[in-house]
Amino acid sequence: MNVFALIRAEFQKVLTTRIWWILLLVLVVYVAMLAGFLGAAFGGSFGSASEVPPVPTEQLSAVIYSVATAIGYVFPLMLGTLSVTGEFRHQTLTPTFLATPRRGRVLLAKIVALSVFGAIYGVGALIGSIGAGAGVFAITDLDNGLGDQDLWLLFARSVLAMALWAAIGVGVGALVPNQVAAIVIVLAFTQFVEPILRTVASFVSWAADLGNYLPGAAGDALVGASIYGSLGMAAGEATVVEWWQGGLILAAYAVVATVLGYLIAWRSDVT
Amino acid sequence: MPNRTTIEIRGLSKDFGSVSAVSDLSFTVQPGTVTGFLGPNGAGKTTTLRMLLGLVRPTSGTATFGGTSYRDLRAPLATVGTALEAASFHPGRSARNHLSIYATAAAIPQARVGAVLEQVGLGAYVDRRVGGYSLGMRQRLGLALALLGDPGVLVLDEPVNGLDPEGIRWIRTFMRELAAEGRTVLVSSHLLSEVQQSVDRLVVISKGRLVYEGGLQGLDTETRVAVDSPDRGMLDAALLAAGAEFTSTDAGLIVSSMTAAEVGAIAQRSGVALSLLQTQQGGLEQAFLDLVGEGSQP
Numbered sequence: 001m002n003v004f005a006l007i008r009a010e011f012q013k014v015l016t017t018r019i020w021w022i023l024l025l026v027l028v029v030y031v032a033m034l035a036g037f038l039g040a041a042f043g044g045s046f047g048s049a050s051e052v053p054p055v056p057t058e059q060l061s062a063v064i065y066s067v068a069t070a071i072g073y074v075f076p077l078m079l080g081t082l083s084v085t086g087e088f089r090h091q092t093l094t095p096t097f098l099a100t101p102r103r104g105r106v107l108l109a110k111i112v113a114l115s116v117f118g119a120i121y122g123v124g125a126l127i128g129s130i131g132a133g134a135g136v137f138a139i140t141d142l143d144n145g146l147g148d149q150d151l152w153l154l155f156a157r158s159v160l161a162m163a164l165w166a167a168i169g170v171g172v173g174a175l176v177p178n179q180v181a182a183i184v185i186v187l188a189f190t191q192f193v194e195p196i197l198r199t200v201a202s203f204v205s206w207a208a209d210l211g212n213y214l215p216g217a218a219g220d221a222l223v224g225a226s227i228y229g230s231l232g233m234a235a236g237e238a239t240v241v242e243w244w245q246g247g248l249i250l251a252a253y254a255v256v257a258t259v260l261g262y263l264i265a266w267r268s269d270v271t
Numbered sequence: 272m273p274n275r276t277t278i279e280i281r282g283l284s285k286d287f288g289s290v291s292a293v294s295d296l297s298f299t300v301q302p303g304t305v306t307g308f309l310g311p312n313g314a315g316k317t318t319t320l321r322m323l324l325g326l327v328r329p330t331s332g333t334a335t336f337g338g339t340s341y342r343d344l345r346a347p348l349a350t351v352g353t354a355l356e357a358a359s360f361h362p363g364r365s366a367r368n369h370l371s372i373y374a375t376a377a378a379i380p381q382a383r384v385g386a387v388l389e390q391v392g393l394g395a396y397v398d399r400r401v402g403g404y405s406l407g408m409r410q411r412l413g414l415a416l417a418l419l420g421d422p423g424v425l426v427l428d429e430p431v432n433g434l435d436p437e438g439i440r441w442i443r444t445f446m447r448e449l450a451a452e453g454r455t456v457l458v459s460s461h462l463l464s465e466v467q468q469s470v471d472r473l474v475v476i477s478k479g480r481l482v483y484e485g486g487l488q489g490l491d492t493e494t495r496v497a498v499d500s501p502d503r504g505m506l507d508a509a510l511l512a513a514g515a516e517f518t519s520t521d522a523g524l525i526v527s528s529m530t531a532a533e534v535g536a537i538a539q540r541s542g543v544a545l546s547l548l549q550t551q552q553g554g555l556e557q558a559f560l561d562l563v564g565e566g567s568q569p
Contacts, residue, residue: 002378005375005376005377005378006376008375009372009373009375009376012368012371012372012375013372016361016363016364016365016368016369016371016372017361017363017364018363086361090359090360090361090362091359092359092360092361093359094326094355094359095359095360095373095416096373096376097325097326098324098326098347098348098353098373099347099348099373099376099377100347100376100377101325101341101342101344101347102342269321269326269327269328270321270326270327271317271318271321271326271327
């Protein structure tokens with residue numbers, strides 16, 4: 001029972017169903033549309049400058065390209081979640097645990113395999129945001145910034161962030177095995193709860209630093225640029241954490257969710 | 272040829288909250304035999320099998336394959352093949368992809384996937400999505416997974432469910448062949464008649480407890496005698512006088528303690544004319560139902 005065989009089996013599980021490429025396709029198209037739209041808006045090709053919050057031009061390209069993670073992170077998160085809840089829903093945990101009765105190894109293999117898929121999602125999302133963003137910059141005659149080495153480091157951190165989001169998803173799935181409940185929780189948290197908390201935290205002085213520990217904020221910190229930060233939604237009085245701190249916070253979420261999920265649902269009786 | 276492995280269940284118990292699903296169950300399944308694991312629905316058969324396979328944690332007791340628990344088997348799928356009752360596959364996967372995943376995880380050569388699908392008669396449907404399979408085809412796919420690792424032990428939970436008569440005949444022959452090769456076959460069912468032609472031994476449980484372990488011939492198949500007369504009252508008195516145990520039914524008097532010859536002699540001595548004298552075989556199914564405590568219920 002070697003670990004690499006288990007990881008390959010988890011790869012096969014993802015690749016033999018359709019959801020992975022459907023989510024990837026939607027992610028790339030969605031991110032490309034947003035990046036194109038924001039590039040046009042901030043680049044000044046439509047609307048007067050006064051209607052749009054000003055973004056310093058040297059940061060503009062980073063903000064536009066990082067739509068890939070700032071908006072797209074929910075996709076690897078969802079894929080990771082579904083990779084676990086699907087096993088509960090279709091009762092494939094039975095053959096999975098029959099083939100590998102050491103359940104902890106299965107969960108570890110899942111995290112590794114899904115992290116790779118998260119990274120692939122990261123690359124896909126960047127292709128979408130850079131393609132659309134740079135395209136708009138070309139039309140509006142602005143510098144696309146791609147000659148800047150720091151930007152490529154940001155891209156690398158974006159891929160890492162997306163991998164971590166997929167790993168968090170695995171933990172969330174193990175924690176909430178009910179597929180419908182897990183989907184609702186992921187969407188509600190990422191689309192409503194966290195944005196509201198981040199906005200509130202930015203206005204309340206004592207909560208400002210706490211806002212940095214929210215997973216979405218940690219992800220943005222890891223990447224180093226975000227449409228949220230640039231619009232002043234999470235600026236306020238908060239001290240922005242370093243990228244590696246954001247990465248550690250994100251990784252901590254993945255570890256805590258997975259360990260709790262293992263203890264609560266993954267180890268329990270399969271009936 | 273796989274190793275000959277004995278299934279050993281020792282003092283196995285499982286409580287779900289305050290409900291005791293399995294209580295202090297012990298039995299042994301020998302290699303080279305087909306052992307029927309019988310009991311009515313809800314008797315604890317599936318819970319017992321899931322404990323044996325490490326899917327459900329026992330409250331107490333052990334279940335091992337030649338002394339090794341499922342969790343500690345070095346090559347589980349190559350040691351024990353399992354087909355459980357529940358349909359356990361993603362409807363969007365093909366049969367080939369479904370099996371291929373577990374072959375990868377268990378380091379079983381991918382060539383086995385096509386071979387076992389051919390063996391269970393799904394050769395023509397390997398690339399079709401499992402969601403479109405009939406119940407019978409799903410049962411066969413379950414069996415294909417059980418055979419994937421060429422295991423020496425097979426644990427089959429209600430494999431006859433959903434099969435057509437041709438499929439039922441096929442699986443009976445199949446189980447006999449597997450046992451003849453020296454494998455250990457444990458097959459569960461809630462109906463004795465489904466498996467009585469293919470099993471060598473029986474383990475019968477009821478309400479989570481063992482009620483019988485042994486051969487088919489050991490089941491108590493008591494014979495009874497049905498007797499009737501145009502003058503029921505006289506026959507009744509004669510039998511009472513002779514000390515016979517009997518019950519009165521619409522179809523006559525059912526005598527449980529005598530042979531037909533003895534009953535006939537009593538009638539002759541008392542001068543009662545008989546309209547019916549017939550020996551009735553209790554039958555295996557009746558004996559099984561008596562064992563699990565459902566025979567006497569209306």
